[in-house]
Amino acid sequence: MNVIVNRVAEFLKHHPPFSFLEKEDLELVARQVEILYLEKGKILFHQGEPAQPHFFVLKDGSIQLVEKTPKGDEIREICEEGDVFGVLALLGKRPYLLTSEVLEDSLVYAIPVEIFEKILKENAQVALYFAAGFASGQVVIRQDLSQGQKARGLFKNLKGDHSLMIFSDQSEVKVSENVLTCPLSTPVQQAAQLMAQEEVSSIVMVDAQGFPKGILTDKDLRVRVLAKGLDLKTSVQDVMTTPVITRKKSDGFSNLYLTMIRHRLHHLILTEDGTDESPVIGLISDHDIFLSMGNSPAVLIHGLMNTLDLGEMRKIRDRAEQMLLYYLDNEVSMDFVSSVMTEINDVIIQQAIRISRKKLQEQYSEMDKIKFCFLSLGSEGREEQLLRTDLDNAILYEDVEEPFKEKAQEYFLQLGTAITEILLACGFDPCPGKIMASNPEWVQPLSQWKSYFSEWILHPTQEALLKVSIFFDYRSIGPHSSLAEELTEHIYQEIRKKKVFLNFLAQNALSNPTPLGFFKGIVVEKSGEHKDQFDLKARAMMPLTDLARLLVLSHEVVGINNTFRRFEYLGTLEPNYSELFTQAGKAYEILMRMRASEGLRKGNSGRYLNPKSLGKLQRQLLKNTFSPITELQEIVQVRFQLDYFSK
Template sequence: MSNSATELLVSACIQLLQAYAPFDQMEAESLRFLAERVKLAHYPKGALILASEMGVARTLHIVQRGQVRVRRSGGSSSAESASITLGPGSCFSIGALMAQRESSSAYIARDDVFCYELPAEDFFSLTQKSTVFNLFCTQYIAGLLRQSQQQLQLQFAQRAAEQKTMNSPLARVITRDPVSVAPETPVRQVVELMASRHLGSMVVVDSGQQPVGIFTLSDVLKRIVLPGASLDQAIEAVMSPQPRTLPLAANAHDAALAMAMHRVRHVLAVDEGGRLKGVVSERDLFKLQGAGLRQIRHAIDSATSVEVLRHAREDVRQLSLTMLAEGVGGQEITQFISTLNDTVTRRIIELNLDRHDLYGIDWAWLSFGSEGRDEQTFTTDQDNGIVYICTDIMDREQTQLRFLEFARDVNEDLDKCGFPLCKGNIMASNPDLCLTLEEWDERFAQWVRTPDPLALLNATIFFDFRPLYGRFNLAHRMRLSLLRQTQGNPLFLRMLAQNALSVAPPLGRIRDFVTDADPGHPGTIDLKKYGVRLFTDAARLFALANQVEATNTVARLKRSSALMNISSDEVAASVEGFNFIQILRLRHQHFEQEHGRSGDNLVRPDELNEIERRILKEAFRQARKLQARLKLDYQV
């Protein structure tokens, strides 16, 4: 082929690719490098382009024309497993190429397909040459997450709408048949009818049942009592004429807007003929909207009983579900849940302080585990303790007994509010977890000096502590003491790394996932033990080794990475993987609780759609990268 013809093909390739990401942002020299090395391949309709049985992926495919159907290799041909379609500009086999493995999905031509194909050797050269392309590949999981976000939102949007119901038509909002009177009805009779039926308003209708006016309880005072008007006059003389009406098909949002615009508290629902079918009040809409953040916080802060706080906890869950439906990320939702749970705990502590005399003692209530990391989900139990100062003039035993009695009441009230008592007795009412500052320091020091299996287990729970109430400076002193001890003890850090590596990502060489780790639950993956833990263990070790005070996993990863020369792109990929696993846990726990079960972390990969499976695999690969760094840094 002549040089002019070759240049024409290269130019055509560049022009086409520049219409799609990431090629539209790619450096000119790198884009030409790509265009000069790809070959155009044709696949007829139904042809298998790439599959696991073809062995290790050797080529990057870029769809030039046509559509490619994606399904999980070895999976069913159901609509869900074959729900992904790739069009022009789409790349595939990036994950398989970067991992030097076979593709976990099958790619089939839906019609005549033309693909630009780049050999693996040139693919890796391009990742070195082009910063834009390298970023695109390393953030592959983030791209998949954007696709998944839409599916997650669709799954939760309907549930949220059903429970929130502000989109519901007025026909569903109306809870009882309307009560009405004729214009000539005496006021006395109307007031008596309102009192006997417990009505806040009375609609006045004509002979055709069309509303002509409305009379409310506030009108009784303003138009009857204060002016001294006769109760024998007709209601039409004191009613508000031309009431606001909406058709039954209008929704609650329309009613709320009408009330706001016209400064009224009632809207009348009418049928197509204008006949009265129901009354919607401002109070009805308030109930439909459910509790918002401000209402929940106010309810918690002003609560005078555990029963009120228990209802507030239910509101927290409902609001979290709405956040899922709106596409809020896993980190934000778990922190939101943790923050409001903190508020409930603080209010319970305040209520119990009225019954226990702890005046004059410096102390703090500590949270451990997921609450200490600001990472609580829908299913969580109690993990808490107390730190206090015992001066020379105080009786150590009597002081601890006072705290234990107080903690026992707090733990019981937390249980009533939906925070189950910890089966492992990791609670402040346990004398081993109600200690002076010096005792906590000595306990931490002992675990660091002698990192046996029990000490390492304790480290994974108690080193993620955070103060919730009281003297926060005591927890800060505990943190500084702990970091001083871990900084000078490489043996402890190495043993902690070994403990973190004792659980591997559940990825198989032949199958996509390893689901037989727990014989009692075949076909499932525990996303807490084999998912979240992989990230939290690594982040904890990074923080302890680099004197980072944060307890939140994402904050630990980000702050530690800056001190460890880990690229921001690599950290972002790890964070995306961690957050996606958290989203899957939240969704699964919600579905479990919807069906009357307590909610666990056991997810069946076979029940995930194709996009979710791909992202979950990428998330586990990010965890594997973190573990690879632990192996390298600590020679485990």
């Protein structure tokens, strides 16, 4: 008997959730296991039957879980060795939602619920395993992808240097609570004397109620007062930085930190309610952050903003990738990760623009006054380019009078080419389709860009819809974003005139095949260089980006490009589907993380991965991300009348 118990325990300890058990608990479970031999064709339990007092683990053989629907039997899962199934006896004791059919002679371990319930209550990892929907056929809570994200972290053994763990909202925020303030009428000399006396680098201007109205720093005194030879009796109100950006301390570290990164703040003022209409209660300085963070986003961005050397820029971007890997391994929120990497990429682009304009200044001095903006497209336009994958970008400039048209086209093409070369030198890959600012087709005045989008909307051919999937996610990196805003307004005017464009876009959004095959296995490439690999981008990520883009366009949403933020916002617009949109956003975050992790470890784009290389939990988590895709496609099919539209 002991030999059998030892063999059962040895098998179970290699499969979750039993791998999370202490030795004593594992042996206790193994002693209670009932071993079942099931012949091919046998039914272990039927859909609708009351749950048995056991749940099951497949030791050998093959069992499929089938749902009987009005359309006929649909296979929901094919159980593999070590899979746990029939868990409704354990979770709520409800009738079975699926039927288990034995496909080939199988050996099954039946585990009594009674012995396992105590473990479920006391072991957080075991409880999370079921809450995250990792058990086979656990369709009732399979969509709770936020639990799946949480599980990824808990099921890992975190090790190594944790000095980069600075994003958590539980992190201690270093705040100066004794903030130096002065009235708006204070002379700058007196303000400087107060700063020297208190040995601080800033002073906050407040009104009679103590509300912050401006801030003055050491640098401001040098640049705005001394360098300009102003009278030292000048009021601080005339030289302070205003309006001020404020937050409240309870916003959490990641929010406060990202605010400083995005706005390039050296000091962030904290107030009671987070607005400039309440009293000052604290101040965060970048100096304190730099001292404690080492290789942090703020340090990397600071380094990029203070160098024009391409070799140095490349090294800093390499360091950003090391930081990215650490964040991914330690389950940092993807909202934070994508925001940080976007800021780093944006600074590189802004520096590239600065270097390129300076290079062309002497030859094209008359072009300085022409407004333009650099557009990031595709994944960078959506703030999702974690890896240095293909560049997709363009230049949009204002229309000029006839005598300057040719010269302007020449200048902006040279500018776009110079910017592209700098980005390539920083390690980004060129776009195979040449959708870059070095291609004259994508360096155009506003009128031509309006014409492009009008043509794509009015005549949505397959080629036009392919362009839409790249160009409709544009984002201005500056310097004149108002041009991009005018283009956006034009696009919505055109869509209003031809609503049927959205039907074509919907049809295109449903063109990607379902990620799961007939037998509910992950669909892999059948031939070619990536044979037996799963295409994360085309089969899982693109369907979600296409669906999110379609739905925000249908609601005329402006200014939200990121896919998971689009789903988050759609949930507020359509409360009936808020849970589905939440799950779709979580699914996309999980897929982004998987792709980035795969790419960093393999030194490539991370687009293709081998499902067999994934652990059981990772593979199940990947499958769980497909469920929102199917549901959203069904909604779009009905909403845009695609059955009728395609006839």
